[in-house]
Amino acid sequence: MKGYYDDLFRLCGFEDEEINSERSRIKATLEKLELGPEDMERADAWVREYHDISLAGVRKLLGAWLKELIDLVLAKEEGKKIVYFGFPAILGPGLMLSASSKDVFVSAPDMVLDHTMGQIFNKLTPILEAGEANGLPPGHAMCSLWQAKVGGVAKGIIPVPDFALASSYYCDMGSKADDLVTALYGTPIAYIDGIMDSKWGEFPGFLPDRVEYLGAQINQALKMGEEALGIKIAPDAWEISRESSRPFRDNLVRLVDLMKADPVPVSIVELELLEALSGSSTGRGIREGVKAMDILVKELDKRVRAGVGVTEKGAPRVMVRLGHTSDPRVTRVIEDAGLAVPLTFILGSFGGVRVEPKGAYNTPGEIIANYEMTGGYYHGTDAQIQFYEKATQIMNLDGFIAQYLYNCRPVATISHAQRRYLEEKTGLPVLSLEIDNFDSRTHSADSLRTKVETFAEMLRARKRSASQIDFI
Amino acid sequence: MDALLKLDTHLENRHAQLKALKDHGRKIIGFTAGGYFPEELALACDAEAICFIEAGNNTALMNAGGYTCRWFDPFWRSQIAYLTSGKDPYYNIADLIVVPVTDNHVRNFSNVLGYFTPEKESFVFGVPHVKDKIALDYYLKGITRLRNRLEEFTGKEITDARLKQSIDLCNRERELFRQISLLRKSGEYFIQGRDFIKLNHGSYLADKEFMIDILEMYLREIKETACHPKGGPSLLLTGSTLAHGDSKVMDIIEECGGNTVVEEFAECIRPYHETVDTEGNLMKNLAESYFMKRVCPGWFRPGTERLNLLIKLAKEYNVDGLIWYQLMFRESYKVESFFFPQMLKKEAGIPMFVVESEYDAMEAGPMRTRIETFIETIKR
Structure with a gap:
């Protein structure tokens, strides 16, 4: 029997047999989320307007997020032990726990809510408000990703976790909000601690102490996970998890390569769906994401060969930090202004700047830590800025929209230095843009439009004048 | 207090003294x-x-x-x-x-x-x-x-040998702070909260040996002074930071009749509860004392050690209420301020009140009204 949700799920890449086989789970999920027929109609219009549904790969990607949502919402009822990790994440520990038992569900639930309740249903606000009412009040520059997580738990739409992996290597807010969840619900936490104490200019160097410390913390967290979840981490869990996520990473590399084309073949709104999935899911989302990517890569390859893109050929090319996780309108503002976005910071870490760790380490924790220190994201602020600099040549950039998240201190610290640094080192214009990447209530598309349009106009003028000088 | 006057004079000349030392x-x-x-x-x-x-x-x-x-x-x-x-x-x-x-x-x-x-x-x-x-x-x-x-x-x-000597010196300073603070517990001596803060701030700039003399002098003066315990409610003041020059909250509390008998801040107030062992490996002893034994600040994970200390202090100093001085955007403290009041009420039976600051002069009016109301409430 057809459900009120069938059309939307079909639009989001579900096959009819998938809908039929999952019907009871879909129904139960939508009931928990309090999503009725009217919400489906609104979601249908929203998805059609803000996502490139002419691409089957994009529709499948939206479907992958919906499948992750269903698994998340029903995890407790289906007898799973639930582990939440914070975003951005060092993924290894979560992947290893997930690889060690079929009874364990490991996810970043806030990202799942953002990409489904935000990007598909446009109904994230009540969840954010519940987060605000339960310990993360507005007006204090609290992380809105965490507001979604706490709000989701408080509203009972996502389950209370059995165990939390806290991203103590990056932000203070995440670990403290994990404390809040413990205070409210008694969830045990493993704080994966790290210290971003490199002196400015130290990157790419780092003290071995940092790898040893972070590595030991990861190993310790895995042990705690075993105890809290009553599982044994398989000896080959690290290899399995690396292997299971390899196709995803390989496809991201191929996609980033396609984004070197002019015009760029797809909106960064859609690639954000991919990059975020790789950092949020350890289960079905990733597997379904790989299938979606296989389709998307072929579709984009065709577009590149045909010279089809989402902006005009020759449009100024800018790198951004990341796309909006819950509101595609915010990311679209950049492309609407006529700017091509071939690369984000996170995508760049897959297909842009190569990360080649040195040093021999034996434990999973140290191997992961060594990779992260070499990559730079958890190394320090100057490492992150250098990442943009290196991307300049790879993507033939004309400028940067150097967003900083006002309510994320590890990113906000970049606000002034990145602009000056990039202007000095690359000679390219930089728009420093304050955003909230997870919540568009205060930093909406319209509030950013004027700044972005002015910057785009300036880049076009600059490009025109450069081509005239070349001609002369 | 002569000790405080003497400290003021020392601090007035301290920069010039440092300049002279630097020149040498x-x-x-x-x-x-x-x-x-x-x-x-x-x-x-x-x-x-x-x-x-x-x-x-x-x-x-x-x-x-x-x-x-x-x-x-x-x-x-x-x-x-x-x-x-x-x-x-x-x-x-x-x-x-x-x-x-x-x-x-x-x-x-x-x-x-x-x-x-x-x-x-x-x-x-x-x-x-x-x-x-x-x-x-x-x-x-x-x-x-x-x-x-x-x-x-x-x-x-x-x-x-030099390190041990320095540890002895700093231990003496910590010991004196501890003694002064503990006097407030008894209720027999009246030490203004702002004086204790002033000594703390002074200790971060003053010559160490001079500071120890000042603390000893202050301790003597307090013990010699006739006891005049203040009648207002006793308060525990806590937060991340109580800087030199940020006296607004302390001034308002005292002007409204409150009496800060103990405070807990991670920044600008010296951790004085622990001393450093002078036997064995001195570097290890420093690490033990400065990192492991010291009660952690609010950004620690988890922050329960500090929250338990606050409950302990509230009981030991027999306070009537706790004022949580929240600096804007210090998120670790803000999150804790949501769930700690219930813990405090349950464990120590006292109320907690949050005041926020962005170091804005305009805050003073509303802050006064709110603190006044809190103090009036706990008086009853």
Whole structure:
């Protein structure tokens, strides 16, 4: 029997047999989320307007997020032990726990809510408000990703976790909000601690102490996970998890390569769906994401060969930090202004700047830590800025929209230095843009439009004048 | 109190004294607030150690806007403003700035220091956010690197004998602070909260031996003074930071009849509860005391050790209420302020009240009304 949700799920890449086989789970999920027929109609219009549904790969990607949502919402009822990790994440520990038992569900639930309740249903606000009412009040520059997580738990739409992996290597807010969840619900936490104490200019160097410390913390967290979840981490869990996520990473590399084309073949709104999935899911989302990517890569390859893109050929090319996780309108503002976005910071870490760790380490924790220190994201602020600099040549950039998240201190610290640094080192214009990447209530598309349009106009003028000088 | 007057005079002349010492080749080591810099290491290589504790002026925050966005704690934005101003006497006189990196607010300062003022000599080391053996080792490695840097910078070897002497000196200072603070517990002596804060602030700038004399003198004076316990409600004042120059909350509490009998702050108030063992491996002893034994600040994970201390202090000092002084955007503290009141009520039976500050003069009016109301409420 057809459900009120069938059309939307079909639009989001579900096959009819998938809908039929999952019907009871879909129904139960939508009931928990309090999503009725009217919400489906609104979601249908929203998805059609803000996502490139002419691409089957994009529709499948939206479907992958919906499948992750269903698994998340029903995890407790289906007898799973639930582990939440914070975003951005060092993924290894979560992947290893997930690889060690079929009874364990490991996810970043806030990202799942953002990409489904935000990007598909446009109904994230009540969840954010519940987060605000339960310990993360507005007006204090609290992380809105965490507001979604706490709000989701408080509203009972996502389950209370059995165990939390806290991203103590990056932000203070995440670990403290994990404390809040413990205070409210008694969830045990493993704080994966790290210290971003490199002196400015130290990157790419780092003290071995940092790898040893972070590595030991990861190993310790895995042990705690075993105890809290009553599982044994398989000896080959690290290899399995690396292997299971390899196709995803390989496809991201191929996609980033396609984004070197002019015009760029797809909106960064859609690639954000991919990059975020790789950092949020350890289960079905990733597997379904790989299938979606296989389709998307072929579709984009065709577009590149045909010279089809989402902006005009020759449009100024800018790198951004990341796309909006819950509101595609915010990311679209950049492309609407006529700017091509071939690369984000996170995508760049897959297909842009190569990360080649040195040093021999034996434990999973140290191997992961060594990779992260070499990559730079958890190394320090100057490492992150250098990442943009290196991307300049790879993507033939004309400028940067150097967003900083006002309510994320590890990113906000970049606000002034990145602009000056990039202007000095690359000679390219930089728009420093304050955003909230997870919540568009205060930093909406319209509030950013004027700044972005002015910057785009300036880049076009600059490009025109450069081509005239070349001609002369 | 003569001791306080004498301290005032010393601090008025302190910068000139440091200048003279510097002219004679003495190194001035500046360090950021937070309590994780073992001053003993600087003293052991014959350097002067001063802590950057000034804040409270909103104009400084505007000046910091040239180097950072506003979404950081105003104390650390103030430090950025003073650092970059080129006019702050203590930042200017420091030969080396040591930054123990704790949370991202401190890291933001460290970034500005490294990128915008590369001409300033600096040394950065990290403080873990959890307490375990691995974390202790990391902290120990950090202060060992610091020791090497100080030796190299000053050209003086830190011998065990010199280090022990410095630890003894700092232990004496901590012991005196502890004695003074404990006098407030008995209720037999009246020590104004602002005086205790003033001694703390003074100790971060004053010559160490002079400061010990002042504390001893103050202790004698208090014991000799006739007891006049104040009638108002007793309060525990807590927060991340209580800077020199940020006297608004303390002034208002006292003007409204409140009596701060104990305070707990991680920055600008000295951790004085623990002493450093002088037997065995002294570097390990410093790490044990400064990192493991010390009750952690609010950015620690989990923060329960500090919250339990607050409950203990509330009981031991028999306070009527707790005032949580929240600096804007210091998120670790803000999150805890949501769930701690229930814990405090359950465990100590007292109410908690949150006041927030961005070092804005305009805050004073509403802050006064709210504190007055809280004090009136707990009086009943």
